[in-house]
Amino acid sequence: MTVEDAQTSTRWRAYLALGLATVAMIVCFMSWSNFAPLAGELAIKFHLSVSQRTLLLATPVLLGSIMRIPVGILSDRYGGKKVYLILMAFILIPLLMITKVHTYGMLLVAALLVGMAGTSFAVGVSYASVWFPPEKQGLALGIVSMGNMGNAVAALTLPSISTSYGFNMVYYFLMVLTVILAVLFAIFCREMPVDKTKTVTGALAVAKESSTWYLSLFYFLTFGLFVSFTNLTPLFLEDIFRVPQVTAGLYAALFAGLCTVVRPIGGAAADKWRPMQMLQWIFIGITVFAVIITLTFSNQSLFIFGIVGAGLIAGFGNGVIFKMVPYVLQGNTGAVTGFVGALGGLGGFFPPLLVGWIHTWTGSYRLGIVLLALTGLVCWYALWRRFIHGDVHIVK
Structure with missing residues (x-):
């Protein structure tokens, strides 16, 4: 084999790993966000109040967030392929449980366990990043992060499946998809290079880096907005504007899809221009659109415009932020990804949860959106004080 053939083979394996890691994340995120597009049906089936519905939507996010830290560390130490396969096998358990439960309490247990699907983000980013040089990682990480598209695919497909074939068929469908992707990943992907001398203590050293926590704060806003609005958009539209469940799911799919598509654009832009300068305008834009949303609770078109606008800017910001992740503590990308992804x-x-409680107290969702605007301002100030006005730099 010539040097050129070897390089071509290496590039092919890198793009195959990137592609399958992305598709696997899409399938995992479909399971992670399965409750949002079915929230109306679940509310009827289990007689849920608004606060119970929002708790159900938030529960998978909890475990899927916290466990990103240890899962990211395990990926760095033992290899993303192994961890990905074990994760996909585990997800089958709560998916099957959901078809068997008859009480709200057991549904919450299943929701907590299915939250592990959200840790696929830490595995996918760790696995995909090792195949590409630093100058191409912004785009590569943006592409693999398009696995977030699973939220959109879930919102687009699951309500129709439930309406046409029944509630349980949704989860049989998700189980079949998960098995298919696990088999493809096992056959066609090779294991990433790992450093088995790494220790958990060494990996946790990323927590000592202040930049880890600043990126976590910024991602708390941008990715948190993406997850929250993907889950809450059907609830908002059904409750405020009386939009049917399937139609509300289509709007949620539009939101999640657009947010995900612009993510690699943000990563590619961060490869060329200063990420921190772009983040200033991202935080300002999120704040402006949050204000627009608060003023349009009586106008469905403008309300949707505000949600989609905030999501597009947040999606772009997700790509910009993750351009910086591999530079915080090189060699521990999985650990940094786990921390930043957990906070996000x-x-x-x-x-x-806040939206549910606020609605219970006030009968309105408006104050929850005001808090989003305030969070945008806090992130902008932290960015300006630390990285713009200050002398700290992550990516030169």
Whole structure:
């Protein structure tokens, strides 16, 4: 084999790993976000209040966020392929449980366990990043992060499957998809290079880096907005504007799809221009669109415009932020991804709970959106104080 043939083979394996890691994440995210597009049906089936619905939507996000840290560390130490396959096998358990439960309490247990599907983000990013040089990682990480598209695919397909074939068929469908992707991943992907001398203590050293926590804060806003609004959009539209479940699911799919598509564009832009400068405008844009949403609760078209606008900017910001992740502590990408991804996931956990509580107290969702605008301003100030006005730099 010539040097050129070897390089071509290496590139092919890299793109195959990137492609299958992305598709596997899409399937995992479909399971992770399965409750949102079916929230109306679940509310009827289990007689749920608004606060119970929002707790159900938030529960998978909790475990899927917290467990990104150890799963990211395991991927760095033992290899992303092994961890991915074990994860997909585990997801089958709660998917099957959901078809058997008859009480709200057991549904919450299944929701907690299916949250492990959200850790696929830490595995996918760790696995995909090792095949590409630093100058191409922004785009590569943006592409693999398009696995977030699973939220959109779930919103687009699951309500129709439930309406046409029954509630349980949704979960049989998800189980079949998961098995198919696990088989493809096992056959066609090779294991990533790992450093088995790494220790958990060494991996946790990323927590000592202040930049890890700043990126976590920024991702708390951008990715948290993506997860929260993907889950809450059907609830908002059904409750405020009386939109049917399937139609609300289509709007949620549009939101999640657009947010995901712009993510690699943000990563590619961060390969060429200064990421921190772009983040200033991202945080300002999120704040502006949040204000627009608060003023349009009586106009469905403008309300949707505000949600989609905020999501597009947040999706772009997700790509920009993850361009910087491999530079925080090189060689521990999985660990940094786990920390940043965990905080970002928690950004999708707390808002639905707050929105549910606020609605219970006030009868309105408006105050929850005001809190989003305030979070945007906090992130902008932290960015300006630390990285724009200050002398700290992650990517030169």
